[in-house]
Amino acid sequence: MKPFWALSRAILRGFVRDRTSVFFAVVFPLMFLVLFGGLFSDQSVGKVDMIVVGDASLVDDLPADARDDFDDTFHVVRSDDLDDALDQVRKGDADVAVEQQGDTLVAHYSQTDPAKAGIVAGTLRALVDGTNIALTGQQPTYDLRVESVEDDSLSTIQYYTPGLLGWAVAMSAAFGAAATLQGWRQSKLLRRLQLAPVSTRSVVGARVSVTVSIALVQMAIFIGVGGIFFGLTLTGAWWMAIPLLVVGTLCFMAIGLLAGAITKTQEGAVNAANFLVLPMAFLSGSFFALDDAPQWLQTFSELLPLKHLNDGMLDVMVRGEPWTAALVPMAILAAFALVVTLVAARLFRWDTA
Amino acid sequence: MTAAIEVTDLTMTYGDLRAVDGVTLTVEEGEFVGILGPNGAGKTTLLETIEGLRRPDSGTATVLGLPAWPRNPRLLPRIGVQLQASSFFERLTAREQIHTFAALYGVAAGRADEWLERVGLVEKADARVEDLSGGQAQRLSIACALVHDPELVFLDEPTAALDPQARRNLWDLLTDINESGRTVVLTTHYMDEAEILADRVAVMDHGRILVHATPAALIRRLDAPTRITLADDEVITTREPAAELARLAEAGRLDGVRVQTGTLEDVFLDLTGREYRA
Ligand SMILES: Nc1ncnc2c1ncn2[C@@H]1O[C@H](COP(=O)(O)OP(=O)(O)O)[C@@H](O)[C@H]1O
Numbered sequence: 302m303k304p305f306w307a308l309s310r311a312i313l314r315g316f317v318r319d320r321t322s323v324f325f326a327v328v329f330p331l332m333f334l335v336l337f338g339g340l341f342s343d344q345s346v347g348k349v350d351m352i353v354v355g356d357a358s359l360v361d362d363l364p365a366d367a368r369d370d371f372d373d374t375f376h377v378v379r380s381d382d383l384d385d386a387l388d389q390v391r392k393g394d395a396d397v398a399v400e401q402q403g404d405t406l407v408a409h410y411s412q413t414d415p416a417k418a419g420i421v422a423g424t425l426r427a428l429v430d431g432t433n434i435a436l437t438g439q440q441p442t443y444d445l446r447v448e449s450v451e452d453d454s455l456s457t458i459q460y461y462t463p464g465l466l467g468w469a470v471a472m473s474a475a476f477g478a479a480a481t482l483q484g485w486r487q488s489k490l491l492r493r494l495q496l497a498p499v500s501t502r503s504v505v506g507a508r509v510s511v512t513v514s515i516a517l518v519q520m521a522i523f524i525g526v527g528g529i530f531f532g533l534t535l536t537g538a539w540w541m542a543i544p545l546l547v548v549g550t551l552c553f554m555a556i557g558l559l560a561g562a563i564t565k566t567q568e569g570a571v572n573a574a575n576f577l578v579l580p581m582a583f584l585s586g587s588f589f590a591l592d593d594a595p596q597w598l599q600t601f602s603e604l605l606p607l608k609h610l611n612d613g614m615l616d617v618m619v620r621g622e623p624w625t626a627a628l629v630p631m632a633i634l635a636a637f638a639l640v641v642t643l644v645a646a647r648l649f650r651w652d653t654a
Numbered sequence: 655m656t657a658a659i660e661v662t663d664l665t666m667t668y669g670d671l672r673a674v675d676g677v678t679l680t681v682e683e684g685e686f687v688g689i690l691g692p693n694g695a696g697k698t699t700l701l702e703t704i705e706g707l708r709r710p711d712s713g714t715a716t717v718l719g720l721p722a723w724p725r726n727p728r729l730l731p732r733i734g735v736q737l738q739a740s741s742f743f744e745r746l747t748a749r750e751q752i753h754t755f756a757a758l759y760g761v762a763a764g765r766a767d768e769w770l771e772r773v774g775l776v777e778k779a780d781a782r783v784e785d786l787s788g789g790q791a792q793r794l795s796i797a798c799a800l801v802h803d804p805e806l807v808f809l810d811e812p813t814a815a816l817d818p819q820a821r822r823n824l825w826d827l828l829t830d831i832n833e834s835g836r837t838v839v840l841t842t843h844y845m846d847e848a849e850i851l852a853d854r855v856a857v858m859d860h861g862r863i864l865v866h867a868t869p870a871a872l873i874r875r876l877d878a879p880t881r882i883t884l885a886d887d888e889v890i891t892t893r894e895p896a897a898e899l900a901r902l903a904e905a906g907r908l909d910g911v912r913v914q915t916g917t918l919e920d921v922f923l924d925l926t927g928r929e930y931r932a
């Protein structure tokens with residue numbers, strides 16, 4: 302056990318003393334969290350611009366107390382032209398257009414601003430439910446149909462924390478593995494360790510343990526910052542994000558190993574890892590939701606391990622899914638890790654020449 | 655008594671290149687052997703194969719009575735290896751570095767500190783390895799190779815890129831190590847280094863060991879005449895230097911005399927037919 306701890310300590314010290322690595326593992330992703338969380342939550346303080354198309358008795362005949370709430374939230378403009386109203390919503394001039402079709406209130410809104418979209422959906426639903434109860438005290442008369450397939454319940458911070466965390470962990474795991482493999486190979490430290498009475502298990506185990514620990518610290522920081530400053534609320538089985546993150550870390554370490562195995566310099570390895578992880582982050586919903594992306598892109602994203610990590614984390618951390626929701630993503634990530642490690646092992650060379 | 659190293663007909667190839675070509679070599683216990691050759695001669699490849707890092711294409715290497723290949727965890731604690739001055743964990747201090755290596759060999763931290771003192775790095779103990787000078791890094795690297803008190807030590811060009819003063823300091827250290835009973839195998843492309851340090855020198859070129867003998871024997875074998883330069887710059891070339899010097903003594907002309915026998919450089923020229931260029 303002594304060699305394992307000595308190696309772990311050496312690797313951890315090397316990491317915390319490397320400002321660039323710490324910056325990209327913690328500070329950089331956190332900047333995005335603050336940016337997204339701060340930017341969009343600021344906007345949501347303003348009133349929501351609503352266009353009411355035609356007659357909407359549900360809106361017009363609100364009881365007095367509901368009326369006050371409604372006016373606090375919405376700034377209402379009237380229109381008779383549905384197409385024009387939809388156009389304004391699309392352009393961002395208005396946030397939502399509502400029309401009443403019989404007993405159904407139809408809300409057309411844009412997901413460009415997820416925070417406002419969440420407010421629209423939430424408020425209107427409350428309004429309809431409230432009206433139903435006020436009118437009859439029994440069977441609902443009115444029904445709200447929200448025409449969006451997205452997670453209307455998720456506010457900005459709820460959506461971005463898991464995704465940005467997934468990206469941060471993917472990045473630091475892949476960079477860590479790629480840079481270690483290349484650096485140790487170049488300096489012949491890898492060879493030197495081979496000549497010390499240490500098992501490969503201890504060496505690999507130490508490197509993996511350090512990266513997994515870093516990932517868990519990243520998670521703690523993200524949840525802490527999200528919770529304290531931006532009102533992040535975790536749902537029931539959020540703790541399943543821990544094993545999920547561990548498997549995700551292994552998967553991205555394998556990708557880093559691959560990057561390290563196919564390149565000849567440390568810079569090359571880090572660039573290759575970046576080349577694999579950064580586009581993947583875009584295509585896996587770390588920076589924006591993919592629901593409006595073309596279908597082929599959404600299908601393609603299913604091939605990316607980060608997509609499954611992000612989805613699994615969203616499910617258990619903020620969507621309130623049961624713990625079992627993390628199992629399939631974990632299995633997919635583990636399979637990825639295994640296959641990529643085998644490929645990297647085949648391509649691995651002891652010498653760079 | 656078994657030899658410290660027995661290499662028989664060892665061959666290592668990189669594609670078409672025979673980096674080590676049928677080498678046979680024996681190193682006795684307690685010996686200091688220098689493997690001398692120009693860059694690209696195959697010294698590193700030979701050393702790494704003997705250490706057990708590479709699988710021989712043919713032939714065998716036995717170290718301390720045990721086969722070098724495959725990696726034998728029982729053999730490893732008995733050998734000490736310096737591969738390259740930069741084989742360090744990144745961003746650790748000199749002390750953390752040697753403590754880490756000590757832990758890998760199950761050696762107490764106190765012993766590691768003693769080694770820092772021995773190689774004169776106490777003042778630099780808290781400096782990061784990246785901030786050490788070339789000589790300091792070499793000494794740390796050697797200390798890390800010796801921290802577990804191995805019987806057999808391999809050093810690959812330990813004095814490359816050092817200034818003359820640092821080289822001399824390192825020579826003293828290596829002589830000490832050898833005198834404390836350890837077998838030392840060192841590669842070098844410096845003639846003077848091999849001549850001064852090594853009990854026996856193996857001259858290597860193009861993957862082959864051309865000769866393996868004491869420096870004195872190599873030069874004697876060369877059968878080159880001795881050049882005696884007198885104070886007035888007169889040069890006498892002779893095959894009987896003893897008689898010639900006696901004659902000069904009688905004539906009272908010994909003051910300021912310089913005697914030059916052949917050098918390893920001449921040996922190399924004689925063996926390969928070309929000038930030695932490191
Ligand atoms: N990993 C390698 N792949 C291919 N050729 C190599 C490799 N390592 C060394 N060589 C070649 O093998 C020969 C011997 O190299 P080396 O053992 O490093 O010599 P030395 O240590 O004496 O300078 C050189 O021609 C070198 O270019």
Ligand SMILES: [Mg+2]
Nearest residue numbers: 697698699811
């Ligand atoms: Mg060499």
